[in-house]
Amino acid sequence: MKTINDFNFENKKALIRVDFNVPLNDAFEVTDATRIYSAKPTIIKILEDGGSCILMSHLGRPKGKQDEFSLKHIAKEVEDVLGVEVLFANDCIGDEAEKAAQELKPGQILLLENLRFHQEEEQGDVKFAEQLSRLGDIYVNDAFGTAHRAHASTTIVAQFFMGKKCFGALLAQEIESIDKVMQTGEKPVTAILGGAKVSSKITIIDNILDKIDHLIIGGGMTFTFIKAQGGKIGNSLVEDDKLELANEILKKAKAKNVQVHLPLDVIIADAFSNDAHTNTCKIDEIPDGWMGLDVGPNTEAMFSDVVSASKTILWNGPLGVFEMPNFSKGTIALGYAIENATKEGAFSLVGGGDSVAAVKQFGFEDKVSYVSTGGGAMLESLEGKTLPGIAAILN
Ligand code: AMP
Numbered sequence: 472m473k474t475i476n477d478f479n480f481e482n483k484k485a486l487i488r489v490d491f492n493v494p495l496n497d498a499f500e501v502t503d504a505t506r507i508y509s510a511k512p513t514i515i516k517i518l519e520d521g522g523s524c525i526l527m528s529h530l531g532r533p534k535g536k537q538d539e540f541s542l543k544h545i546a547k548e549v550e551d552v553l554g555v556e557v558l559f560a561n562d563c564i565g566d567e568a569e570k571a572a573q574e575l576k577p578g579q580i581l582l583l584e585n586l587r588f589h590q591e592e593e594q595g596d597v598k599f600a601e602q603l604s605r606l607g608d609i610y611v612n613d614a615f616g617t618a619h620r621a622h623a624s625t626t627i628v629a630q631f632f633m634g635k636k637c638f639g640a641l642l643a644q645e646i647e648s649i650d651k652v653m654q655t656g657e658k659p660v661t662a663i664l665g666g667a668k669v670s671s672k673i674t675i676i677d678n679i680l681d682k683i684d685h686l687i688i689g690g691g692m693t694f695t696f697i698k699a700q701g702g703k704i705g706n707s708l709v710e711d712d713k714l715e716l717a718n719e720i721l722k723k724a725k726a727k728n729v730q731v732h733l734p735l736d737v738i739i740a741d742a743f744s745n746d747a748h749t750n751t752c753k754i755d756e757i758p759d760g761w762m763g764l765d766v767g768p769n770t771e772a773m774f775s776d777v778v779s780a781s782k783t784i785l786w787n788g789p790l791g792v793f794e795m796p797n798f799s800k801g802t803i804a805l806g807y808a809i810e811n812a813t814k815e816g817a818f819s820l821v822g823g824g825d826s827v828a829a830v831k832q833f834g835f836e837d838k839v840s841y842v843s844t845g846g847g848a849m850l851e852s853l854e855g856k857t858l859p860g861i862a863a864i865l866n
Contacts, residue, residue: 475516487612489513499539507548515553525606527586541584564603591623599623604631645843653679661784663689667691698714732774771805774790
């Protein structure tokens, strides 16, 4: 796997695919610059080598050229984060971009206009990719969030850089973290899957059963498993068309010697509201008119025991409706358990959608080994798919 550390960028122009798809407010100010900070190590290494950087990204989902989606709005923020002047080209291909790239001197940065102002980007158009490729000497992909898309700048452009393409530091870290769980993880390996539905996690479960020792199930999808086993789930979230599938998963796990841990008890509510009346009961004895919205205290303790005995931990999906304070306790308790296991030497990876939001909200971001930045790309990796953006560098 070639990374930026395998190249000396002295007097080279690096064409870098970054993910600067950052949120903007009504005044076009960046409200969260995390993604810009994430690309900083790659950019700084190239500049310190004596190279220059040509940054390309998409922003939002423009229909053609729409000023509100222009990357010119974020140029100043990029400059502030990197501490280096940032030049801007009004198009990502064509004469202006090519001239600006040609004139770029070592130590300088050029930011290109939104790639998605050209529909050829998302179409993965080869001619458009070739036009992009003219701008740089070495292609660097540092955008994990779009690595699952076969777009021109994330995948197709790589074919024009044979022997001169590599992963940026962020993307390399993402790949290594997923490998640590899926390939080289020290045993026991535990996966915690929560969130709303079984249906959205089924491919992940199928793929990881061969790689894990323990599977902890929480969140809304619990109740499909409990109902499938004959339990009473009241008005809890359930996918009635997935009951058989839930039993099949449990059978498959048993055959593969994976220990499945379902909640023992549950916090129930008489409405889907933070202000609802609440109570605690056994997971399979939820009265009619009540719904399970968080795991109960016995479950917290049991899940914590499993986590603290683990050496590799993957967490995807909250254990309850963590957006409501009264139903966030189980998710927070799990966060503490993972924090402690990590302190004891376990490797912990949090990835995919809402668990990342939960980890950030409750302050565990720096307490786990790695928080993945790529939602869809992370989920597809866990499903065992080869991401086109990654394959394009490896080929
Ligand atoms: P996902 O995107 O599949 O990871 O699902 C995350 C969502 O699942 C969050 O918005 C949670 O509020 C929701 N969730 C977690 N536990 C439950 C539950 N017991 N009942 C309903 N929704 C839940």
